[in-house]
Amino acid sequence: MKHISAIIFGAAIVIAAYFLGNAYVRRASPAQIISVTGLGNENFTSDLIVWEGHFSTTNTVLKSAFDQLNSDKNIVKEYLTSKGIKAEQIIFNSVQTTELRDNKYENGNYVGSIFRGYQLTQTVKIESQDVSLVENVSREITELLNKGVQFNSYPPRYYYTKLADLKIEMISKATEDARLRAEKIAENSGSNLGDLVSAKMGVFQITGQNSGEDYSWGGAYNTDSKNKTASITMRLDYKVR
Structure with missing residues (x-):
């Protein structure tokens, strides 16, 4: 009986050692992961313009x-x-x-203000998809001086109304670019690309074409340029077999 108990006890030790050893191997040999970042970008022309200016009178x-x-x-x-x-x-x-007043001083001391009149100001805004037309008008607006109106113009702002569709297209491009990079890395290392583990999208950036603008951590959105470049990154993690 003692002999049988010793055999059972020994077998239990062997089995326990096997599982412990197997667990150690699994922990010591984690699945290999390739992390890649893909870029998607697209040049486009704004299809919406917003232009503002103001005029004023004094009396x-x-x-x-x-x-x-x-x-x-x-x-x-x-x-x-x-x-x-x-x-x-x-x-x-x-x-x-706005009530206009001039400060009054006597012997360097402030003694009050003198009323000069009222200044009334009104702003006008134009929003149109006829970008070229509004651009031309914004350049010629000084013609109002000949009509006795002092008009102050602000630089136009440019937008794109199909931005949501463009963003989806760029995500697709960035994802494909990242996948191709991962396949190349796996091929060069003599491995095969496995399942996708995770995907993380970067921030959406819109800058003027050939402007040299810096990207922003929170995302850039240029409204000064009619011709723009949109870009986005995708970070993908793949298993390697």
């Missing part, structure tokens, strides 16, 4: 200043529509009123 009488501003507004609207911009694309914002 010591508030009503007179408002009447003059309203007259200038009609001149601006008539000018823009005569250039081919549709009336529904012209948006006039609310009037901003």
Whole structure:
């Protein structure tokens, strides 16, 4: 009986040693992983333009200043529509009123202020998919000076309305680029590419074409250039067999 117990005990030790040894081998030989980053980029031309500017008048009488501003507004609207911009694309914002005063000093000491009048300012915004038309108008807007309107123009901003579709296409390109890189690495190491373990998308970047702009960690979105370059990265992790 003692002999049988010794045999059973010895067999248990052998079996336990086998499983412990096998577990050690598994821990000591983890699955090999290839990590690659693919890039997808695309050049495109903006199909939406947003352009803004403002005009103002000054008068010591508030009503007179408002009447003059309203007259200038009609001149601006008539000018823009005569250039081919549709009336529904012209948006006039609310009037901003500023009281103008000059500081008064006596012997270097501030003693109060002198009222100079009221300045009324109104901003106009145009949003259109006729990019070339609005660009031309923004360059010729100084013609309003001949009509007695001092118009201050801001640089146009450019956008793309099909950005969601473009992003999907670029993700596909970046993923394919990463997969090809992984296959090449596996081939050069004498291995075969296995299953995809994980995929992580980088930030979406939009910069002006040939602008030399820096990428941003949070993603860049250029609105100054009509012609842009969009890019995105994909990081893929593959098993290697």
